[in-house]
Amino acid sequence: MIAAGPIGIVGGTFDPIHAGHLNMAREALRQLGLERVLLIPAGAPWQRIPQASAQDRLSMTLAAVNHSNILRVDDREVRRASPTYTIDTLLELRSEYGTQRPLWLILGADTFLNLPTWRRWQELLLHAHIAVACRPGYSLTDGNMAPSLKRELVQRGTSAAQVRGPAGAIVTLDIPPMEVSSTDIRAAIAEHRPAGDLLPPPVLDYIESHQLYQTGGS
Numbered sequence: 001m002i003a004a005g006p007i008g009i010v011g012g013t014f015d016p017i018h019a020g021h022l023n024m025a026r027e028a029l030r031q032l033g034l035e036r037v038l039l040i041p042a043g044a045p046w047q048r049i050p051q052a053s054a055q056d057r058l059s060m061t062l063a064a065v066n067h068s069n070i071l072r073v074d075d076r077e078v079r080r081a082s083p084t085y086t087i088d089t090l091l092e093l094r095s096e097y098g099t100q101r102p103l104w105l106i107l108g109a110d111t112f113l114n115l116p117t118w119r120r121w122q123e124l125l126l127h128a129h130i131a132v133a134c135r136p137g138y139s140l141t142d143g144n145m146a147p148s149l150k151r152e153l154v155q156r157g158t159s160a161a162q163v164r165g166p167a168g169a170i171v172t173l174d175i176p177p178m179e180v181s182s183t184d185i186r187a188a189i190a191e192h193r194p195a196g197d198l199l200p201p202p203v204l205d206y207i208e209s210h211q212l213y214q215t216g217g218s
Contacts, residue, residue: 005035006102009093009128011077011086013182014041014057015050016207017064018198020180024133025071027175028106032131032160036070037106040089043078047117051186052212054078063202087120090127102166103128106173109140116146125156128167133175140172189213 010025017039025037041061043054050057058078065071076092077084086105093103105128107115112132115121124130132140140153156170163169180198188195190213196204207213 004101006032006104007093007097008032008034008037008104008106008131009040009089010037010106011040011042011089013045013048013050014039014061015052015182016057016060016185016199016203016212017041018180018182018185018203019200020178020198022064022071022200023178024106024108024175028104028131028133028173029070031173032104032171034070034104036072038072038074038093039065040074040077042084043080044083046083046085046119056206056210056212060203060206063206064200066200066202085119087118087123087127090124094127100166102163104131105129106131106133108132109134109138112140113145113149116149122148122152125152125168125170129163129169129171131160132170132172134172135177136174186213190215 008025008028010021010028012021014021021039025039028034029037039061041054041057055078058073058075061073065073077089090103090105097103105124107130109132112130134140145153153170156168158169158171160171163171185195185198189207199207
């Protein structure tokens with residue numbers, strides 16, 4: 001397969017998908033010069049149990065992108081019967097896009113610091129670059145970083161402008177902070193507080209029409 005423009009990957013439970021997720025995807029697309037970003041809802045995430053069903057979370061993600069050409073929804077993890085592991089998804093994407101097309105796994109800083117708990121996490125960098133979305137002025141070393149992850153960051157950390165090849169680099173992106181989380185949104189909906197400014201309107205419409213998150217905010 002002939003290599004083409006770099007592809008970004010934003011995975012998550014998206015329970016629900018919100019403005020912060022979309023802002024991170026768009027900023028990564030701009031800062032990394034991506035051709036497009038794939039939003040991949042987790043079907044059966046093994047580290048948490050979503051409140052909404054996989055199908056509802058997929059439907060909300062589809063509603064959020066609204067037929068965008070640059071933000072696209074990939075449903076492979078929802079279709080997958082087994083628990084969701086990112087390494088499996090990257091291996092599938094590599095088989096589809098070939099070995100030379102750059103792939104970028106886009107993570108929030110907290111998720112990146114948790115990376116050593118993921119299955120076969122060090123293999124991720126054999127198949128993709130990692131872009132870590134940080135608030136301006138934040139340093140990854142400010143966090144409680146596992147020694148194994150720190151070694152990878154020291155060896156592979158670079159700037160986006162210096163990245164070459166299809167995989168293996170770690171870069172940080174300055175992303176303007178947004179005070180929004182799926183947990184807070186679920187709590188607001190359960191407590192009948194406004195949450196519309198944190199959600200794309202089609203996602204809020206879906207939540208209301210399907211009566212999601214009506215009780216419990218955790």
